[in-house]
Every structure is written in structure tokens, then in C-alpha cells.
Amino acid sequence: MRTSKLLKKCCGALRKGGALAPPPSAPFPLPPPLSLRERGDREAVGEGFTAGLKPRPSGVLIRIFNAPFKLGTALLLGTLLAASVARGDTPGKPSVDSIGNQVMCVCGGCVAPLNQCPMLECAEKAEMRAFIKKEIADGKDETAILQDISIRYGVQALTAPPAKGFNLAVWILPGVGLLAGLGMVVVIVRRWRRKPAIVPVPSSASLDPKVLTAVEEEMKATRLG
Amino acid sequence: MNQVGSVGLIASLAFAAYALVAGAVGGKLRSPRITRSAERAALGFFLMITLAVVALEYMILTNDFHNAYVAEHSNRDLFTFYKVAALWAGQEGSLLFWTWLLSIYSALVVWQNRRKNRQLMPYVVSVLMGTGTFFSLLVFFVANPFQELSLVSSTGSQAFSAPDGNGLNPLLQYHSMVIHPPMLYLGYVGMVVPFAFCMAALITKQLGDNWIRITRRWTMVPWMLLGCGILLGGNWAYAVLGWGGYWGWDPVENASILPWLSGTAFLHSVMIQEKRGMLKVWNVSLVILTFFLSIFGTFLTRSGIVSSVHAFAQSNIGPFFAVFLAIILFFSVTLLFLRLDHLKSENKLDSMVSRESGFLFNNWILLALVFAVFWGTLFPVISKAVQNTTVTVGAPFFNKVAIPMGLLLLLLTGAGPLLAWRKTSFQSLKGNFTLPLIVALVVGAVLFVEGVRDFYAWMTFFLSVFVLVCILGEFWKGARTRMRTAKENFAQAIYNLTMRNTRRYGGYIVHIGIVLLFIGFAGQAFKTDAKGLMQEGDLLRVRNYMLRCDGLTTGDTPNYEYTRALITVTKNGEAFTSMHPEKRFYKASQQPTSYVAIHPTLSEDVYVVLAGLDPDTGKAIIQVFINPLVMWVWIGGVVVLLGTLLALVPSRVEREMAEMRQAQELAVQAGDAY
Numbered sequence: 001m002r003t004s005k006l007l008k009k010c011c012g013a014l015r016k017g018g019a020l021a022p023p024p025s026a027p028f029p030l031p032p033p034l035s036l037r038e039r040g041d042r043e044a045v046g047e048g049f050t051a052g053l054k055p056r057p058s059g060v061l062i063r064i065f066n067a068p069f070k071l072g073t074a075l076l077l078g079t080l081l082a083a084s085v086a087r088g089d090t091p092g093k094p095s096v097d098s099i100g101n102q103v104m105c106v107c108g109g110c111v112a113p114l115n116q117c118p119m120l121e122c123a124e125k126a127e128m129r130a131f132i133k134k135e136i137a138d139g140k141d142e143t144a145i146l147q148d149i150s151i152r153y154g155v156q157a158l159t160a161p162p163a164k165g166f167n168l169a170v171w172i173l174p175g176v177g178l179l180a181g182l183g184m185v186v187v188i189v190r191r192w193r194r195k196p197a198i199v200p201v202p203s204s205a206s207l208d209p210k211v212l213t214a215v216e217e218e219m220k221a222t223r224l225g
Numbered sequence: 226m227n228q229v230g231s232v233g234l235i236a237s238l239a240f241a242a243y244a245l246v247a248g249a250v251g252g253k254l255r256s257p258r259i260t261r262s263a264e265r266a267a268l269g270f271f272l273m274i275t276l277a278v279v280a281l282e283y284m285i286l287t288n289d290f291h292n293a294y295v296a297e298h299s300n301r302d303l304f305t306f307y308k309v310a311a312l313w314a315g316q317e318g319s320l321l322f323w324t325w326l327l328s329i330y331s332a333l334v335v336w337q338n339r340r341k342n343r344q345l346m347p348y349v350v351s352v353l354m355g356t357g358t359f360f361s362l363l364v365f366f367v368a369n370p371f372q373e374l375s376l377v378s379s380t381g382s383q384a385f386s387a388p389d390g391n392g393l394n395p396l397l398q399y400h401s402m403v404i405h406p407p408m409l410y411l412g413y414v415g416m417v418v419p420f421a422f423c424m425a426a427l428i429t430k431q432l433g434d435n436w437i438r439i440t441r442r443w444t445m446v447p448w449m450l451l452g453c454g455i456l457l458g459g460n461w462a463y464a465v466l467g468w469g470g471y472w473g474w475d476p477v478e479n480a481s482i483l484p485w486l487s488g489t490a491f492l493h494s495v496m497i498q499e500k501r502g503m504l505k506v507w508n509v510s511l512v513i514l515t516f517f518l519s520i521f522g523t524f525l526t527r528s529g530i531v532s533s534v535h536a537f538a539q540s541n542i543g544p545f546f547a548v549f550l551a552i553i554l555f556f557s558v559t560l561l562f563l564r565l566d567h568l569k570s571e572n573k574l575d576s577m578v579s580r581e582s583g584f585l586f587n588n589w590i591l592l593a594l595v596f597a598v599f600w601g602t603l604f605p606v607i608s609k610a611v612q613n614t615t616v617t618v619g620a621p622f623f624n625k626v627a628i629p630m631g632l633l634l635l636l637l638t639g640a641g642p643l644l645a646w647r648k649t650s651f652q653s654l655k656g657n658f659t660l661p662l663i664v665a666l667v668v669g670a671v672l673f674v675e676g677v678r679d680f681y682a683w684m685t686f687f688l689s690v691f692v693l694v695c696i697l698g699e700f701w702k703g704a705r706t707r708m709r710t711a712k713e714n715f716a717q718a719i720y721n722l723t724m725r726n727t728r729r730y731g732g733y734i735v736h737i738g739i740v741l742l743f744i745g746f747a748g749q750a751f752k753t754d755a756k757g758l759m760q761e762g763d764l765l766r767v768r769n770y771m772l773r774c775d776g777l778t779t780g781d782t783p784n785y786e787y788t789r790a791l792i793t794v795t796k797n798g799e800a801f802t803s804m805h806p807e808k809r810f811y812k813a814s815q816q817p818t819s820y821v822a823i824h825p826t827l828s829e830d831v832y833v834v835l836a837g838l839d840p841d842t843g844k845a846i847i848q849v850f851i852n853p854l855v856m857w858v859w860i861g862g863v864v865v866l867l868g869t870l871l872a873l874v875p876s877r878v879e880r881e882m883a884e885m886r887q888a889q890e891l892a893v894q895a896g897d898a899y
Contacts (some may be wrong), residue, residue, distance in 0.1 A: 111475075155614060156614070156615045159621050160622040166611060167614045170601060177600070178593040179595045181592060194744035
């Protein structure tokens, strides 16, 4: 109860400063209710209620930090994407099992990669494994073996289509989607930053320091009780 | 009982259709009487569908093989436990089950809102029952489970009772399969409730805080259940399919993860609207997308438009779903455009380094992931249409696309919650992130020295440590403040801190669960396997484990015959465990399946499969996998579940806020009177 009284005082002080217009129908000044996040955030990190009312830190620091932040994000993203591409370009020494994970069993019954075909006596599985063994014995690398498999059994025998022709679209579009999404985020952020707020944020300069101190003390006394 | 079931179906269809119309009319005319009538019809819909479900379950449990569905999906010797599950084993039964779950949700919504949200309720009921009408039509006219088995001869067809049924698909005869589909369906179906409230808010133009508060809770519940369903499905695949993994990027698996991902995006972006009054159009769009993807998931599973290992029930119902999906999209998007003026943002973004921008990035990655998975899943269909060639888009594609995005999400899991709303100062960033970064770098260096060279695995561990230190630091800082100011001990401080803001700390626990899931996923990079032909006395080595075959036994149960391998495992030369993988042959369905033996530990699972008997030598084909960290996937899932449950508990702060809101409303009313 004490808190709400002090909050009302605080709100009154804001109004004196002209930051908020009094609600037309309320007989006495009322504070806007705090959201969960406002209270929870301040509570858990040990910040007082006044944390949000303190003068904002200089924009210089933010500007200084913004550049490395953006750079760091771009670097991390770039590293992850580059690593993704790099992994695809460096196939290891082929084995029946490593190839078996990249081709589908063509028996038509299991709809599973060759290594995962659960059929007990699957003739197609045995035949495909024998073919892969022969290819490895011929000294072919992974790319060549996969190419031979796509020629022999059709492109649907590969667990992922080769990145050429129309099939290139399956590989490219997720990246395009990611970049388009980023573009949208940038546009939204720019719009938001230009847009004037409907509810003006009260300046801390308009607060009565006595009220501010009282609220701070009150919150310290009650927020964790 | 077929007649009883059919009566239940036709009556439920009538109730649903009436409630759909009455809800809309009641809302338009603002008539409480018509609205109540619509709500009662929704309850009638629930009762009638329940009657149909009870009729079908009764026939399954009493082996009534007059019914074609029962004869197709059950048999006399099937365990009762699995007979119950036969309800959702086939197309007709699973659609009936879907409709029944929808009726339960509808009844709950009607009961919960019998005295509140009265302006929204007519349209909520209308949307719920619109969906109910569609599924009732489908179940009654297209996939009716109450068909009599008939014998067709030259003189015509006559009713017939089979002596025994074909039995349940052997792959479904596993304990987690009994709860996996209901969980998944509860998740899918539950997304209709937030959609209904969203549509009602758009129609009535009541787009304030209320609908978003209701929708958030009603999204969290199905989101949680869908997550549980997905993990239980993974557990089933791991234990039954015998290939040593739990996620294969199968189209049906993808279909289940899509609404979960878009739901996750909504649960985050909704906070921006609650806190700052921003992203209103976006949130409505996400609710629509999540519901659309839920129906799309059901469509993909049931229509058979893509090949899937999970396609247990397919038929020609695709066009009906396509039409329904088009109606949903047209109706909801049109409504959204008509209400754009009511969905304007109330605030502006103060800084790029803020919680708001963190959520924006989170939504960006999540939606990009949704798009990539959706695109990869549907590409075979598109390829067939465009170039008349069927292609397969499987794990190599999805891993390449999804892992980098997943890692970015993991980073945001830790960094996001530590950013302040509106603007985060440099000091705050430095204070919050320095220790986690140092600890993560130290652990990363140690892991590198210890030989962890797989980039993605290393990055996952690095980010996991970073995120864990970030989140645990939040708990520690909060608890320390309480210990200092409220003179509580550590346990009391943690408890009170959490209960004071369950939503926030529940969310942190969910994030910890996500980290554990990622740690489990990273273990796949270190998977090892070996295969060998074994008979009594033969040895098979894999890493530091030695497997010795002590022989093969065979056996017979009423339901299946089995061959069992007796395997003794030693680790570093010391006795470790005995394992008994089986190959089963189910009599009714005449199908084989594996019963994998798994010895789980926190560090790794020993996973032994009896793949079969070699036809030439008669020896057992034994495949063994050493799967590191798999246990953490299941633990992570449980932690996510617990965190979500905690976040659903109303916190002390929420109760205080509700009281404040109430006091304010009273005061304003008093002011009006004054």
C-alpha cells in the first residue's frame, strides 16, 4: 500500500513537470500499472525502481559500442555460414556407411536412407551396398561415387539433390530467405527509430528529487519483502 | 456400435455447424441468448464426438471385427495398452481423435470464459466450430471409422466379421508411441485456440492487451505439448527404428517442428507487444502462421503428398485439406488487412542494443528456419511439378541449413534475456557478458586441447557454456540481492525470486533446457558404430567397449515371435552390462521389427541392434552404436517442460498487477461517478 501511495506522488510530480496529462475521469492521480517485465527486470538485477528514471547514459558509448556489436554479429554469422559451406566442400575418405547416409534405399518400402533401411532382407539395400563397395575399391572419391549413384539409380536416390539446374533453388532460397528477413528487420528497425512515440517518455529532469529518493527507499524496503 | 458411432458423428456435425452460424450471428446481433446457444452447441459437439470415440474404443477393446477399422488396426492378442492406441493408428481413427481433442479444447474454452470475454466469445466459438465442422465433415463423409466390414461376392456385398484383425503396425507397438501421438495432436489442435481468440479480436476490433494475454497462455500450453510430442517421437524413433538416431529430418518430423518454431517466435515477440505496444501486426501474423502450419502438419501427415517413414495413414484427403488451408489463409489475411489501422505500433525503438532488437533477431532466425524447413520439405513436390523429377531432400540439406541458424538462436538464448528493454548501456553489456565469455573461452580452449575439433560441436559447447553462465548468473544476482536485503538463505532466495516472477524465471529454465538439448545434439558429432556377424563366443570391439555374444535364444508370445541375442559388454576390460536386443516377427501383421537394447548413461549410450541373421552363416548381424550425450536430449526436454509449467503458474507479481489493474479500474469508475 505504501508503494502505491508513493507511486501516486511520483506520478503527480511527473504531471507537474508536464510529462503526463491527468486522466480526465480519475478524481486523483493514478500511476500506470507496471508491467511484469518492468518490475521483474529491476528486481532480479538488483536495480531500484529509479533505474529507468535515471538520466540516460551518454549516446557516445552506445555509438562506440554499436560498431563492434554489428561487426561482431556479422563476423559470427559469417563464420557460421562459411563453416557450413566449407564443411560441404571437404568430403572425407568414403566408406560404405558414410555414403550410405547420403543415399536413399531404393526399395520403395522403407523411405529411409540406405543405412537406416530396417528391412531384414532388402535386396536393393544389399545391391546398393555392393555397388558402393565396388566404387570405393575402384578408388573413387565421395563426389564421384554419389554422381555414379545418381546416374545408376536416379537423382532421387540422393538424400539431397545436387546444386545445379532447378535443384539449385533448394540450396539458394533458404539463404535468400535469411537475407530477405534481415532486410525486413533492418527496415522495421529504421522505421521504428524514425517513428515518434505515441506516449512521450518522461524526462527524469522533471522529477522532484525528493519524490525520487522516497520512491527509491520505498522500493528498496518493499520490493523483496 | 457402428450405428451409435455414426449417430455421434452426424450429431456432432450438426452441433458444430449450428455453433459456427449461431456464434457469428450472436456476435453480429450482440445477442447474449444466441451466443449462449452457440456455446451450448459447442458443448453438445464435445459430447457427441465423445460418444463416437467411446463407441470406437469399445469396438477395439471388445475385438468387434465387424468394424473395418478395428479389423485393420487391431487383433485379439494385442496388449490392451496398445489396443487403446489403435484409435489413432489409422487415418479414420486419427482424424476422429483430432476432432475429439478439438472438442475438448472447445469445451474448456467455453467453460473457462463463461463469465468473461463475452464480446469475444461468439466469434471464438464460431472459429472453433468452423474448424470442428470441417473435421466432422471429413470424418463423416471421407474417412468414416464406422464402416462395416463387408464381403463382396457376385451376388452383392454382405456384412462380415473377420476371425481376427490385421493387428497394429509393429512399429507403433512401443510405449512412447502410446503417448506420442496424443501429445503431438494436443499441440497441433491446441493452436486453434489462440487463432480463434486472434480472429475474434480482429473481428470485434478489441485489439488491446486482453486478447494478447489470453493468447499467450493458450499458445504456451499447446507449444509445450507439441514439444513433448516431438521429443517422444524422437524417443520412439531412437528405440524402434534401429538406426541409432532420433531425428532424421523426415517430412512428417519437419511438419511437427514448423508450428513449434513459429509458436516459439510468437511467445517471444508477444513480449514486445505486452511491454512496448509494438509488433502488433507481426504477432497477429505469427498466430495465423502457427495455426496454418498446424493444419499443414496434419495435412502433410495424412495426405501422403510427400514420402515419409512415418506415413502410417494416408489417403486421398489432400484436396479437402488444401481447400481448408486456403480458406484459413484467405479469411485471416483479409481480416488482418482490414484491421491494419487498429494495429499501429505505440512506441519507437530506442536502440539497436536492446531487448526489442534481441527479440527481432530471434524472430528473424526462427522464421528463416521455418521458411528453410518448409521449403526443403515441399521441394520434392515442387520439383515433381516443375521438372517432372522426384528428388529427395533429406538430412544433408537440413543439417547444412539448420545448424548455423540453430547456433545463432542458441547465442540469443543467452544474450537476449540479459539485454535491457529500450536501451542497454555499454557498462551493462560489459558487466553481464564478460564473465560468461571468459568462462566459455576457457572451456572452449580446454575442449580444443582435449581434441574436440568438429567446428559445430565445438561451437555448440562454447555457446552452451556462455548461455548457461549468463542464465545462472541471472539467478545468482537475483538471489544475492534477496539474501542481502531480505536476509534469506540461498535456497529461500532462489525459491522466492522464482515464484515472484514465474514467467521470467520459468523462461530462463526453458532456456537452460534448450541448452541441454543442444549439448545432446552436439554429441552426434562423436557417434561411433561397428557391425559384425556374431555367434556364441564372438567378440566385437567399438572404442573402449568389447561386446561378447553369449548366444541366441528364440521365443514366442501370443503377439509375436522373437530371436534374442545375449550380449555381455565390458568397458576398459571391466564388466559393464548385459544387453538383449531382439528381432521380432509380429504374427497378425506378418511384419518384422527390431527391439533395440540401449544402456543409457549421462555421458553416452551403448545402443545394440540385432539387425537379423546372416542367411549364409546363420550368425547374428549385430550393430552397435556409441552415442554420446543422447541422455541430455531427454533431460533437456524434461527441463523445457518443467520451465514451461513454471511459467504458466501465476506469479506474485502477476497477482499484484491484477490487483493494481482492478484498483485502477475501480478508481476510474469512481472518477466517472464523481
